[in-house]
Amino acid sequence: MANTALKREILQVVENQLRDGNPPETKATYERLIAEGISDENARALIGQVVVCEIFDVMKRREEFNHERFVARLAKLPGEPFDD
Secondary structure: OHHHHHHHHHHHHHHHHHHOOOHHHHHHHHHHHHHOOHHHHHHHHHHHHHHHHHHHHHHHHHHHHHHHHHHHHHHHHHOOOOOO
């Protein structure tokens, strides 16, 4: 199923961000979610939702990665990261 491959790729992006500390807010958000009692798997999935939102906006608007928008969405977690 294509969705499985896509999910794996998105989670790899999350893993890379956590490993590389870039952007640092990803790791800070991960640590916050874990401290709030969210499981490792769910924390990564939530962050993955933010990655997907940013990819969608980059493709839709044909613009570069927007760090401020990405960080604002991370701050909304564990709520929905979508724009209001």
